[in-house]
Amino acid sequence: MLRQENLLPKPKTRIKKKMATIELKNLYYSYSLHEGDSAFSITDLNAIWKDRTANALLGPSGCGKTTILNIISGLLQPMSGAVLFDGKEVNRQSTRERQIAQVFQFAVVYDTMNVYDNLAFPLRNSGQPEKNIKQRVKEIAELLDLTHLLGQPAGKLNPAEKQMVSLGRGIVRKDTATVLLDEPLTVIDPILKLDIRRKLREVQKELGITMIYVTHDQHEALTFADHVTIMNKGVIIQVGTPEELFLNPATPFVGFFIGSPGMNMIDCEVKNHGISVNGFSLQISEEKIRKIEGLGGKIQLGIRPEFIETRKSPGDNWNTFELTLVENVGAYQILTLEANNLRIKARVDDQFKAREKDPIQVHFPEDKVRFYHNEKLIT
Amino acid sequence: MSIRAEKIYKSYEGKTVLENLNLEMESGSFCTLLGPTGAGKTTLLRILAGIEKPDQGTVFYHGVDVTSVPVQKRPVAFVYQQFVNYPSMTLYENIASPLRVSRRKISKARIDRKVQETAELLGIREVLHHLPREVSGGQLQRCAIARALAKEAKYIFMDEPLANLDYKLREELRGQLKEIFREHEGMVVYATPEPIDVLTMATHVGFLHEHGILQYGEVREVYEHPSHAEVGSWFSYPKMNMIPCEVFKHNGATQLKVTDELKIDIDSLTIELNRDRYLLGIRAHHLSVLKKKKTMIPIRATIELAEVVGSDTELHLRHENKRMILLMQQVGQFNVGDVMTVYIDPEQFYIFDAQTGEFVAKTENQD
Numbered sequence: 001m002l003r004q005e006n007l008l009p010k011p012k013t014r015i016k017k018k019m020a021t022i023e024l025k026n027l028y029y030s031y032s033l034h035e036g037d038s039a040f041s042i043t044d045l046n047a048i049w050k051d052r053t054a055n056a057l058l059g060p061s062g063c064g065k066t067t068i069l070n071i072i073s074g075l076l077q078p079m080s081g082a083v084l085f086d087g088k089e090v091n092r093q094s095t096r097e098r099q100i101a102q103v104f105q106f107a108v109v110y111d112t113m114n115v116y117d118n119l120a121f122p123l124r125n126s127g128q129p130e131k132n133i134k135q136r137v138k139e140i141a142e143l144l145d146l147t148h149l150l151g152q153p154a155g156k157l158n159p160a161e162k163q164m165v166s167l168g169r170g171i172v173r174k175d176t177a178t179v180l181l182d183e184p185l186t187v188i189d190p191i192l193k194l195d196i197r198r199k200l201r202e203v204q205k206e207l208g209i210t211m212i213y214v215t216h217d218q219h220e221a222l223t224f225a226d227h228v229t230i231m232n233k234g235v236i237i238q239v240g241t242p243e244e245l246f247l248n249p250a251t252p253f254v255g256f257f258i259g260s261p262g263m264n265m266i267d268c269e270v271k272n273h274g275i276s277v278n279g280f281s282l283q284i285s286e287e288k289i290r291k292i293e294g295l296g297g298k299i300q301l302g303i304r305p306e307f308i309e310t311r312k313s314p315g316d317n318w319n320t321f322e323l324t325l326v327e328n329v330g331a332y333q334i335l336t337l338e339a340n341n342l343r344i345k346a347r348v349d350d351q352f353k354a355r356e357k358d359p360i361q362v363h364f365p366e367d368k369v370r371f372y373h374n375e376k377l378i379t
Numbered sequence: 380m381s382i383r384a385e386k387i388y389k390s391y392e393g394k395t396v397l398e399n400l401n402l403e404m405e406s407g408s409f410c411t412l413l414g415p416t417g418a419g420k421t422t423l424l425r426i427l428a429g430i431e432k433p434d435q436g437t438v439f440y441h442g443v444d445v446t447s448v449p450v451q452k453r454p455v456a457f458v459y460q461q462f463v464n465y466p467s468m469t470l471y472e473n474i475a476s477p478l479r480v481s482r483r484k485i486s487k488a489r490i491d492r493k494v495q496e497t498a499e500l501l502g503i504r505e506v507l508h509h510l511p512r513e514v515s516g517g518q519l520q521r522c523a524i525a526r527a528l529a530k531e532a533k534y535i536f537m538d539e540p541l542a543n544l545d546y547k548l549r550e551e552l553r554g555q556l557k558e559i560f561r562e563h564e565g566m567v568v569y570a571t572p573e574p575i576d577v578l579t580m581a582t583h584v585g586f587l588h589e590h591g592i593l594q595y596g597e598v599r600e601v602y603e604h605p606s607h608a609e610v611g612s613w614f615s616y617p618k619m620n621m622i623p624c625e626v627f628k629h630n631g632a633t634q635l636k637v638t639d640e641l642k643i644d645i646d647s648l649t650i651e652l653n654r655d656r657y658l659l660g661i662r663a664h665h666l667s668v669l670k671k672k673k674t675m676i677p678i679r680a681t682i683e684l685a686e687v688v689g690s691d692t693e694l695h696l697r698h699e700n701k702r703m704i705l706l707m708q709q710v711g712q713f714n715v716g717d718v719m720t721v722y723i724d725p726e727q728f729y730i731f732d733a734q735t736g737e738f739v740a741k742t743e744n745q746d
């Protein structure tokens with residue numbers, strides 16, 4: 001016979017996990033007001049990270065990405081503007097109230113406690129029965145491949161394992177809706193980094209948590225995230241999938257920052273319905289020319305090194321460059337090519353054979369060429 | 380100019396770091412010491428520079444035994460992984476200081492010229508009058524390199540100088556260092572765990588493994604002909620796939636069999652395979668999602684992870700119970716868990732002894 005109370009959810013033990021769509025609205029922040037130094041400010045920044053997505057916040061050191069992360073978590077208060085979780089302002093809520101877990105560069109674990117107790121700690125703090133704790137710790141340990149280490153003191157683990165425990169402590173509470181990671185792989189040995197990246201992805205999918213991963217390393221960002229937010233000097237420049245950022249960088253900075261080596265950016269002029277670059281001309285379709293003709297200001301042509309075509313024999317719409325440097329990376333080679341004070345990089349496969357100082361014919365395929373007007377993508 | 384290390388031994392608190400290590404590096408070269416973290420690269424570099432003494436063994440510079448010559452009296456400069464600068468001196472003073480204390484008594488004008496020249500070369504002229512804390516990490520490390528160059532040391536030792544820099548800065552500095560040291564007349568010895576540093580900058584490479592040098596030679600030679608599975612594996616980015624296989628005889632032909640789908644004919648090889656098991660080594664860029672050549676072998680594989688690296692995508696695949704990595708030179712979207720057909724180039728395999736790891740043969744390019 002069923003007892004009535006079993007049909008009803010128990011309000012005390014069932015914690016409802018919040019949705020976690022995170023939004024920043026008209027955010028302002030300045031360190032100088034706090035500390036009197038001349039660090040940049042964040043001015044009128046707007047951003048949104050959708051519920052249950054894997055995101056990265058990517059930019060060079062000092063671009064403001066950690067500041068943003070700390071504002072989301074509540075460690076820092078914005079000067080003005082709102083932090084919204086699912087449309088509700090949380091500016092006055094603590095990190096815990098926002099149901100956020102954080103993973104930092106250095107793992108936060110209790111070295112003298114064993115792994116089990118480390119994972120159980122946040123649950124014991126919230127006064128859950130030991131039976132539930134045991135079950136949950138077991139689940140999380142399994143998810144993170146820590147089961148065989150449960151009895152070990154955390155101090156004996158390697159940095160990668162410690163970082164996993166650190167993550168485990170964050171996600172062990174079932175109400176954790178968001179995990180913020182700030183350069184979590186910096187101190188991890190290169191070989192172990194791969195395992196952690198794979199694991200993070202798995203955890204994000206499995207638990208349906210919103211994750212924001214802060215890094216200066218495009219490799220980590222593009223691998224981890226479905227949506228990458230690129231920042232520079234306190235400003236969000238572009239949000240997109242790795243593919244979008246690669247194919248259609250919104251500004252020359254994104255073109256440079258994503259890809260290896262970055263996009264070639266070449267100052268150019270529109271002349272006689274064609275493009276003139278440092279003394280030689282490129283034939284471009286009327287349609288594209290019309291979009292950039294008469295704009296005034298600075299026009300730049302962007303082309304990725306991997307899209308530049310090279311060969312030995314001259315031809316129509318091919319231009320002669322001198323090969324000045326060959327860097328053979330194994331899987332491919334990076335050529336530095338120069339002509340009329342113009343210096344570009346091209347990527348060719350490992351079979352391409354040419355020597356430094358050789359003349360090389362260069363062609364920019366039109367569908368791969370991008371034009372920028374005053375640092376903004378036009379076409 | 381040359382550096383020779385003979386029968387070097389070094390241990391710390393009973394733990395062996397280097398054991399009977401021998402190495403000879405020739406003049407005019409940019410030599411790299413490659414090896415995983417903990418292989419002893421830093422120790423070897425410090426011994427070669429004279430910062431530390433070996434327990435046993437001899438170090439020769441240009442044929443002269445310098446083992447007991449202290450570092451201050453050697454014509455050397457050392458660039459560390461951490462940016463070592465005098466915090467209260469401007470970048471200018473940091474670069475000039477070794478010249479001021481030099482016993483060669485260099486004139487002020489000459490010092491100024493030297494500082495300006497090297498700063499120009501490294502692109503830090505605009506920040507010469509700033510203090511270290513006022514400039515970026517990249518500029519600091521350029522300053523440390525400029526100091527080593529300005530000193531005109533014959534032997535420059537660098538210990539992972541790019542390790543602490545941003546990805547983009549590393550990329551930029553690699554190209555620049557190659558050009559700078561092409562003009563430099565002395566020798567450079569550069570320790571790194573990154574194969575890309577070696578491939579882009581160096582003329583020579585020594586691979587450190589189990590307390591000694593496993594292979595030393597010209598960069599392309601070592602890359603094309605690794606003497607050992609460990610060299611092949613570490614001197615590739617991403618790491619060379621090492622796939623266990625067994626010798627399989629079928630209708631009079633000999634094959635190396637990985638799985639039913641993946642078998643390599645080896646009758647064209649003029650070597651005798653007298654073991655049962657081998658390792659097939661194949662670099663990630665010789666696996667492809669497109670059938671680029673008729674001879675390529677199709678196999679079915681599950682995607683375990685897709686990593687975007689620069690302008691490439693690394694697909695981590697599982698084919699039956701074998702894991703392998705495919706490097707694709709474009710940025711694409713892949714779903715983890717999807718099964719796909721990939722193609723392997725049978726003409727790009729290295730065969731290593733499964734027990735000793737030693738190189739046995741390389742399948743030939745038929746083009």
